[in-house]
Amino acid sequence: QVQLVESGGGVVQPGRSLRLSCAASGFIFSSYAMHWVRQAPGKGLEWVAVISYDGSNKYHADSVKGRFTISRDNSKHTLDLQMNSLRPEDTAVYYCAKAQLPLKIVAPADPWGQGTLVTVSS
Amino acid sequence: SYELTQPPSVSVSPGQTARITCSGDALPKKYAYWYQQKSGQAPVLVMYEDSKRPYDIPERFSGSSSGTMATLTISGAQVEDEAGYYCFSTDSSGYHWVFGGGTKLTVL
Numbered sequence: 420q421v422q423l424v425e426s427g428g429g430v431v432q433p434g435r436s437l438r439l440s441c442a443a444s445g446f447i448f449s450s451y452a453m454h455w456v457r458q459a460p461g462k463g464l465e466w467v468a469v470i471s472y473d474g475s476n477k478y479h480a481d482s483v484k485g486r487f488t489i490s491r492d493n494s495k496h497t498l499d500l501q502m503n504s505l506r507p508e509d510t511a512v513y514y515c516a517k518a519q520l521p522l523k524i525v526a527p528a529d530p531w532g533q534g535t536l537v538t539v540s541s
Numbered sequence: 542s543y544e545l546t547q548p549p550s551v552s553v554s555p556g557q558t559a560r561i562t563c564s565g566d567a568l569p570k571k572y573a574y575w576y577q578q579k580s581g582q583a584p585v586l587v588m589y590e591d592s593k594r595p596y597d598i599p600e601r602f603s604g605s606s607s608g609t610m611a612t613l614t615i616s617g618a619q620v621e622d623e624a625g626y627y628c629f630s631t632d633s634s635g636y637h638w639v640f641g642g643g644t645k646l647t648v649l
């Protein structure tokens with residue numbers, strides 16, 4: 420079955436960088452777009468970014484554009500999120516998720532990993 | 542930026558029908574998707590392409606969309622359906638996704 424395991428979360432000071440990773444298994448990773456979604460404590464879901472199955476197309480939410488970069492390594496079955504210039508408002512649980520349908524970037528996130536917590540605080 | 546609007550809360554008694562709405566200007570041309578999130582858990586897709594139900598989601602869940610509003614309906618809501626529900630769709634470009642603010646469904 421599909422497994423998505425996020426790692427790399429932790430406590431980081433404002434202005435610093437952090438790199439999240441998501442290890443994928445149980446499906447043909449190179450055939451599916453992948454999403455990052457976050458959820459601040461006690462708040463709703465916020466879409467962060469999506470990357471096409473081959474990595475050629477990437478789209479980021481306006482709130483993170485220019486600071487965060489999504490990437491993938493199909494040979495290693497991993498999805499990454501490079502987060503620079505972190506702000507307190509970036510504090511959230513970050514989820515990686517597989518696109519529902521293969522070879523389509525316009526496909527919703529399903530299923531999701533269990534998330535990794537990022538706390539931005541001095 | 543594009544927004545999807547949901548009511549913050551909906552409350553029904555067990556066995557009643559719960560309807561959760563989501564409004565957005567691009568919905569006439571873009572599909573709506575719905576997620577259920579129970580406390581402490583990752584979200585689960587309960588409806589896709591407006592009205593299609595994943596095989597493992599109970600039949601009491603249904604979806605529809607008309608004009609700028611999509612609706613998730615739970616017919617005969619159960620206590621176990623108590624959760625947060627989020628609509629999800631794209632803006633007119635089709636590549637930037639957005640969630641609605643979420644609706645807390647209370648069944649008691």
